[in-house]
Amino acid sequence: MFSERFIQYIRFEKRYSPHTVAAYQSDLDQFLLFLNPPDGTPPVLHPSEITHHDIRNWMAQQMDDGLTARSVNRKIATLRKYFKFLMQEGVIAGNPTSRINAPRIPRNLPAVVDGDKLTQMLDGRLNIRDEYIFTDNFAGLRDKLVIEMLFGTGMRLAEITGVKHPDIDLYENTIKVLGKRNKQRIIPLNSELVSLIKRYVEAKKSENFNNNSVTLIVTNKGADAYPKLIYLIVHKYLSYISTQDKKSPHVLRHTFATSLLNKGADLNAIKELLGHANLSATQIYTHNSVERLKSIYKQAHPKA
Known part of the structure; x- marks a missing residue:
């Protein structure tokens, strides 16, 4: 056929x-x-x-x-x-x-979450009922690592499930990501994320899983993580800080890009970090930045 x-x-x-x-x-x-x-x-x-x-x-x-x-x-x-x-x-x-002409797609702004609240949750400064959100066992470390990696690297869902231990260079503080069309890119890791990876790897070893998977993110039984698991983890923890409908891994990717842009990062650099083939795909984040400026203007300017 x-x-x-x-x-x-x-x-x-x-x-x-x-x-x-x-x-x-x-x-x-x-x-x-x-x-x-x-x-x-x-x-x-x-x-x-x-x-x-x-x-x-x-x-x-x-x-x-x-x-x-x-x-x-x-x-x-x-x-x-x-x-x-x-x-x-x-x-x-x-x-x-x-x-064939493709149907016109409505131009929607990427959904993001509050970066400050997300950082507070990851830093342990946001707690529910006097209990820290992330437990200090293997599952808790794994869940926190998923959120930290998606927010700290801008990886796609399919990319984070494919990360292997050899892809992480803890000397150079970088991670090698296999993106769309099997294109590789190198993303820097911040010091907190590196520290968390080390703690997680030790916790993973202590679990003594039978299969010794080289995949970084695994289930509670040691099997390779699957997309639905990552989605459920993200949805669970974003529910603590956001009431919006979208609480997916891609929301963290959008938040990563928007945060960089708001801090003055070059658009071409963001394009490379995200693994976009064309700059036009990255430029949509500039609209989020403009909306943020409009919001600040309305709140602060006496004539607004």
């Missing part, structure tokens, strides 16, 4: 991450099921039979099913790469996605 050849191509030749490959596979499966429904409708048997009308009809169905414009755009991006691959392989003569 042509879709299987494409998946093999992005997995082994392009070396896309397992997370990305799974997303592409899911998108293609959904599209091919739409073209070949089990209700007796005549199927589309060959990629050369697919037209831009088929793709537009699929887009319309996705929107009717409640998908956001951003989600539909991601699926269309999958199809663009798929048909480009088929053209390179000589399977089709033209790319039907060339006549």
Whole structure:
């Protein structure tokens, strides 16, 4: 099947991450099921039979099913790469996605949390019912490390679950991160984060897990951490300091970038730290900074 050849191509030749490959596979499966429904409708048997009308009809169905414009755009991006691959392989003569316009995405400001409150919580200066939020056992250290690393490095969810012990250089105080498209970047670690990593590693050794995983973040039983675990950890602790709906790992990534920008960091430097391919992806954080300035102006200026 042509879709299987494409998946093999992005997995082994392009070396896309397992997370990305799974997303592409899911998108293609959904599209091919739409073209070949089990209700007796005549199927589309060959990629050369697919037209831009088929793709537009699929887009319309996705929107009717409640998908956001951003989600539909991601699926269309999958199809663009798929048909480009088929053209390179000589399977089709033209790319039907060339006549497709992506849905317009509303420009929303990135969700962030209060950096001061987050720092107070991490420093142990914020307590609930006279009890510190992070317990001083393995699970507590692990949870605190997750929050500290996401806030202190701006890593993505898929990146933090992939960090291995050899990726951390405790002499240079840096961490090597494998980002999108298997692109590596080096991120500096602050002294408090380095100290926390050392404490966590010792606590992890003391647990005497059977599998001796080289993955840094692990479950309470020593298995490699999975995305849902990281999400639950972040949601739990952000609930102490924020009432906003979004309490995901990406919120901490946004908070990392916004904090740097508010402190005067160069936009290109933030781009490199975040692993963005283009500066345009980083520039959205300047809007958060402008909103902050407007808020300060309204509070402080007598004419506001």
